[in-house]
Amino acid sequence: MNLKSVETLYELKQWLLLNQASNKELYIVGLLIVFALFVVLLTKKYRVPIVVGYVFLGILFSVSIIEQLPFLSDELKEWYGYSVESFDYVADLALAFIAFTIGSELSIRILKSLGKKIALIVVFEAVGAFLLVTGAMLAFGQPFYLALILGSIASATAPAATVMVLKEYNAEGNLTSTLLAVIGIDDAVALAIFSFAEPISLIKASGSGELSIMNAFFEPLLEIVGAIGFGILLGYISVKFIIKIEDKTKKVLTLVATVIGASAVAVALHLSPLITNMCVGFAYRNFAKKNPGVAEDMETMTIPLYAMFFILAGTKIQIMQITKGSFVIIALVYTLSRVIGKVGGASLGATLAKADPKIKKYIGMGLLSQIGVAVALAYTVQRDFVDLPEVGTLVFNILLFTTAITEVVGPLSTKYAVTKAGEIHN
Known part of the structure; x- marks a missing residue:
């Protein structure tokens, strides 16, 4: 300097x-x-x-x-x-804990027990939403880079709203178990799709640099593998340390230092903070011999953080832009094509996996909510497209506009699915 x-x-x-x-x-x-x-x-x-x-x-x-x-x-x-x-910086902190929470829902035992059936459903519903949204955006004359970004974000599903509905109505059964496993893995797949799609979109949008197999495949792959390796290693060390501690203050500070520290180091190493913290959470879930005893404290601690995150996300919406007819058309096309991709892809995956008829019929209806990781990815687009702010603003507005819709429709459709499947016990 x-x-x-x-x-x-x-x-x-x-x-x-x-x-x-x-x-x-x-x-x-x-x-x-x-x-x-x-x-x-x-x-x-x-x-x-x-x-x-x-x-x-x-x-x-x-x-x-x-x-x-x-x-x-x-x-x-x-x-x-x-x-x-x-x-x-509030968004960065909130996203770190959101990613950690997603990872902490991925259990190796559950993944092994459900196996091929879950894998097929997740792949088809995530890739189905990605391909359908990307294709729909291109069909409506949107640039390739914008279509690719929106398609990759469309593959994400928010687990929180679905889980809350299932708990509220004491849902139990094959559909409920499958749905919980799918939404736990879905965001991991969405982050992987986004990690490949965003660099390609950035090159196409900026017009600088050449698209090659190196920057389109190997560099994102290296970022994903590096983030996974670093996140699991740090999570393993942290959880082995935290289970030996009895003092509540030390436990909470250890967890906070791990999550925020993971984000800081990931950024310094040009790795994905989201994937890194998701893997930290995965390590906490699967490598602890006993319950670390910090779940309730973290849930309480992050209430104001998440509140500020979603409020500040709302302040980013440009009202004058979303009232334009062209914006509303793009947003509605995005929403409709994502719903068709999610529901159709999940049903196709369940059919190929020879799942129960009620899973084939209703599994996709529990995958419509999108707030959380989708907003996190929109924030990432804003940060990475700093030289093209109009792209980041448009993506962010579309995501928040459509999220407001899916966060109302999503829980209602989840309730409808488990009701029709006969798995509500309240």
């Missing part, structure tokens, strides 16, 4: 101090958390998924809405936009 850069940083620091930037950011955090409490109260009362409430709260506080308020000065509007953008 040269002298001129140091002087510039010093001037920026002085300017931030004089204008009390940290205080203004604290005001915004306090305001959003208070409103998040009201969102929880309302969503619980009317039985709406909390995540939907968070996203809509974020939309109400989006920069595009704040900029239209006539009683705010231009200076306050600029400060608000700057402050919201400065919270990107």
Whole structure:
């Protein structure tokens, strides 16, 4: 760093101090958390998924809405936009714990017991959504790089909403067991598809660099293998250490240090933080001789983090853009083609695996929810396409717009599936 850069940083620091930037950011955090409490109260009362409430709260506080308020000065509007953008690290932290949670749901014992049947369903539903969305986007005249990005993100399924419905109604049976296994593995497959698709899209969108077998296949493969190896190794060391600790404070700090540290090292080594933390969670689930005893603490600790993550995700939505007819068409085509790909692919995989008739018929209806990893991947697109912000903004808006739909329809379709399968016992 040269002298001129140091002087510039010093001037920026002085300017931030004089204008009390940290205080203004604290005001915004306090305001959003208070409103998040009201969102929880309302969503619980009317039985709406909390995540939907968070996203809509974020939309109400989006920069595009704040900029239209006539009683705010231009200076306050600029400060608000700057402050919201400065919270990107919250997304990184939340995504790290989301990936860890996904990995902790993957049990080697369950994977072995279900074997070929689960593998076929997962591959066909994930690849089916990927191919159908990509093809639909191309058919509607979208650029190849955008179609490829949206197709790869479409392969992801959110486990949280589905699991909550199954627990709420005490669902038990073949469909329930298969569904739990599929949603546990699905995001791992989606992350692998995205890791191959995104570099290709970036090269095509930027027009810089040549597409070769090296940067289209071997480099993403090396990133995936490296992230898997590092994540499992770090998770193994961490979980062996944590099960020897009795003190609750030490346990929680060990877990937090492991997850955040894994993300930091992964970024430094140019590996995927999502795959790395997913493998850390996988190691915690499968290599511990006894329960580490941190699940409840982590769930409690991450409540405000996830709330801020989804609220801030909502603030990224550009209202003026999503009200355009062209945007609505793209979003609806994406949603419809993803649903057909998921439901059709899952049913085809179950048929080829000779699964029970009720699994063939209803398995796809439990795979529609998409918030979580899909938003995480959209954040990744925003970060990696920093030189092409319009691409990241469009992908993010499409994902949040369609997620708001699937987070309402998804739980309802899951309930319908297990009800028709006769597996509800409440």
